[in-house]
Amino acid sequence: MRVYIETYGCALNKGDTYIMMSMLSERGHEIVKDAEDADVIVLNTCAVRLETEERMKQRIRELKKSNKKLVVAGCLAGAEPATVMSIAPEASLLGPQTVEKITEVVESKERKIYLEGEKPLFTPKVFEGRIAIIPIADGCAGDCSFCITKLARRKLRSYPPHLIVEAVREAVKKGAVEVELTAQDSAAYGLDLGGIRLSDLVNKVVEIEGDFMIRIGMMTPEQAMRSLDELIEVLKNNKVFKFIHLPVQSGDDRVLRLMNRKYSVDEYKEMVMEIRSKIPVINVTTDIIVGHPGEDEEAFNNTLQLMRELKFERIHLAMYSIRPNTRSASMKQVPDPVKKARMQEANKLYEELAYEVHKEYVGSISNVITTEMGRKGSVIGRTLNYIPVVIRDSVELGKRVDVKVTEASFFDLRGHLLYPQVVRNSML
Known part of the structure; x- marks a missing residue:
């Protein structure tokens, strides 16, 4: 067929x-x-x-x-x-x-x-370009009020570690230079297996021979907090991107309780500061929902203040939308015009803050690994902390190159290959 x-x-x-x-x-x-x-x-x-x-x-x-x-x-x-x-x-x-x-x-x-399956026993044998996406688990251990994905992926199902290791080994042999270990909640990996955690799995993957980098997928703060010390240690490994995706969703404790998130704003901030103190170049990326039921002006301003305080490298902002059969759908809703106005304000602040972070790289030299094609013949590389760099020169995918950063936007960095190779004088 x-x-x-x-x-x-x-x-x-x-x-x-x-x-x-x-x-x-x-x-x-x-x-x-x-x-x-x-x-x-x-x-x-x-x-x-x-x-x-x-x-x-x-x-x-x-x-x-x-x-x-x-x-x-x-x-x-x-x-x-x-x-x-x-x-x-x-x-x-x-x-x-x-x-x-x-x-x-x-x-x-x-x-x-x-609609419902058993334990996952098959990992992908194919990928596209130079990035291999390897699922390590699906489902999660949480029960967020707003989430419809929980209704689709009802059970936490972790893939056996030997299958993941074999999938990564095969992908690297076939030319993958970036391996994304992905899950609905990566930090929940192994809760259903007993005796193994995400850090244990990553430690097995980094032992695979080859020149490749690992990107650890999104994880909830409540699960990441369970084994933060071990997580920090694996993030220090030379084969792991200094990148962590920790969705905070709101900067207000009352809204977090309505969302059924299992942490406070202070706990989240302490975790981010701990990670940054141990890995100074870490890229902390987050998700924020604007206009969730129960978000008043004070709660929204608390979220803006958290954005200013933590200066995330990237924020995935989303305006809350009702999802059927979720608890949040039955709560009193924030009017659409209010949500839209708040979304515009949050987006504006995010772009300003992210540009402030990125402009610090202008003039520096960053070593990047080229992973995908960009627009108009450009090539996209990733820094050690997973910031995209648009390279405006011809270069093969899968190469490590030094790039002189000449421009920055809130979304990415831009620059040219450095010829000849020189001593690196970069932030990374």
Whole structure:
């Protein structure tokens, strides 16, 4: 069969797609790049926000017009199967924790519905470019009030460490120079296995031979706090990017309680300061939801103050949107005009703060590893602390090069290759 897979959402969703591609290829099926060339279309969906859900529903309507076999996979299928079935009653459904059923679904002449799976036992054998995305777990140990993903990935399921190590080893052999160990909550890795933690897993991965860097995926503060000392130690390893993604979501304790987050603002700040004291160049990235129910002006200003105080290198800002069957949906909502105004103010502050951080790199020399192509023939490299650098010279992917940083924006750095190589006089 010729199979076309279209993917939306987070790195974990992309990792799921690579698993499906790997399994289908091993069975002799062909992965094609155009839906028109396919016998079967797989739509790997995201449902994290209302506008994303609406886009997914529209895409299902478009794809079902092809009259080809349609498989709707991912978080929308898992969290809202009735919605999917109402739009495309003939489509097969594959929840995000049942991706290992993909070959059965593709090969079956009948419609199939799989929404809950067993322990994950297959890691991806394929990747694109020079970045390998390796899922280490899905599901989480939390129960946030606003989160629909919890309804799609209901159980924490950690991949056995030997499968992850083997997947990384194979990816490096095939040319990967960046390995993303991804999960819904990386710090929850191993809670369902007993006797192993994220730090143990990373220590196994760094022993793999080869010139590659590891990016550890997003983790909740409450789980990261469980083993902070061990986490800091693995972040110090030469093969690990000095990068940590810790979503704070709000800078107000009352809102955090409404969100059912299991930490206080002070605890979060203490954790960030501890990490920065041990790894001064660390890139602390966070997520913030603006306009969650219960957020008044004081709470919003507390969030702005936290942004100013911690000066995150990157913030993923999102305006709260109601997600069905979540506790936050039943709470008194912040009016849309208020949310939009706050979102604009938070975005403006974020851009100002991130630019202040990035402009300190202008004039420095950074050693970067080139991982992907940019626009207009540019190449994207990553610094040791995972800041993107746009290189305006011709250079192969997968190379370590020295770059003179000449410009900065709130989003990235920009510069040129340094010729000849000189003694590095950079911040990293």
